[in-house]
């Protein structure tokens with residue numbers, strides 16, 4: 001695939017920080033590749049989708065679609081990149097959490113030629129999101145609508161399960177589905193071996209643009225640290241030149257980024273195990289995790305810390321770690 005001369009500058013800029021988010025919320029990363037900032041909860045840099053275009057018939061694909069609450073921003077982003085949402089043929093989601101895939105049902109109504117691709121475990125939850133919504137409601141309570149919007153079911157004939165290692169021909173390129181459990185058992189990363197880009201979803205961590213700290217998002221219910229470690233090894237072996245995060249955008253310092261992920265995950269596990277042993281409850285642990293995130297960012301401006309909190313809320317990370325530790329007999333559940 002042809003690369004433009006500007007690409008080298010872009011990569012250099014990303015080596016030091018995530019690069020600026022344009023006012024429009026659309027940032028061209030490469031030939032036929034855009035990052036769409038979805039402006040989640042009025043903030044830039046929190047949730048992104050990636051738009052791919054190319055091929056003989058100007059095919060259009062998305063990696064991640066974001067929540068239903070940011071569908072207008074997603075559609076505006078597609079249009080600002082010069083396309084129409086009706087042109088979409090493939091919606092590739094890394095997993096079914098609402099901040100990544102919540103808009104698929106709504107988007108399919110606007111894109112009649114599009115099909116959703118997801119891990120096989122995710123398929124029934126997109127077709128009937130009732131269980132997914134019930135478990136999210138236990139976490140988010142009366143903020144569900146404000147955060148995620150209306151989640152519509154996906155018609156069964158418009159979603160197809162992925163296989164591990166499957167080659168997916170979309171938008172003039174071939175992506176590989178890389179099963180990468182850890183953050184969620186059904187997590188898939190997408191690898192563009194020609195361009196060297198790895199779309200990491202949440203298994204690549206969360207990192208706000210312009211910062212170095214890679215924060216592992218640890219929500220319930222199926223956090224698995226051993227699986228996550230294997231997934232990091234898998235991602236490392238690909239030799240990516242760029243990581244495209246859903247929460248934070250693209251980063252070119254791949255090794256340094258991945259080097260941080262597991263130590264930071266272990267730091268969260270140890271912090272949670274110690275806190276529970278000392279009698280902390282879920283609220284205490286959330287506060288400790290928030291303080292750790294603030295400390296790791298160094299001396300952040302309040303907006304950066306707030307954006308990180310929106311991308312991986314400490315109030316959600318805490319029950320994820322507690323559930324993981326209790327399940328493994330490494331802690332007793334707080335009152």
Ligand SMILES: [Zn+2]
Nearest residue numbers: 097099100202
């Ligand atoms: Zn996420």
